[in-house]
Amino acid sequence: MDGILRAGGAVTNSLCFSPIRNRRTECAFAERIRTAAETMERHGVTLSTGVATNTKAEPLASVIERADAAIDDAKQAGRNTVVFA
Numbered sequence: 001m002d003g004i005l006r007a008g009g010a011v012t013n014s015l016c017f018s019p020i021r022n023r024r025t026e027c028a029f030a031e032r033i034r035t036a037a038e039t040m041e042r043h044g045v046t047l048s049t050g051v052a053t054n055t056k057a058e059p060l061a062s063v064i065e066r067a068d069a070a071i072d073d074a075k076q077a078g079r080n081t082v083v084f085a
């Protein structure tokens with residue numbers, strides 16, 4: 001596992017493991033997913049995403065914690081955004 005994309009909402013939370021190791025590429029991937037969800041916004045769908053890259057020997061729980069914190073930041077920034085932890 002190299003990176004985690006964590007998406008959260010009032011109804012659903014999901015976790016995506018990504019083989020991407022590059023911060024810019026990982027955030028661009030998350031942004032493409034967010035943009036696709038945005039096309040459904042007329043139905044009330046938005047996506048706040050937290051992206052965290054795994055550092056060497058970092059426990060999985062720690063990476064998920066950082067991704068969760070980034071989701072909170074994304075929601076506080078106005079929702080429907082991508083934030084890198």
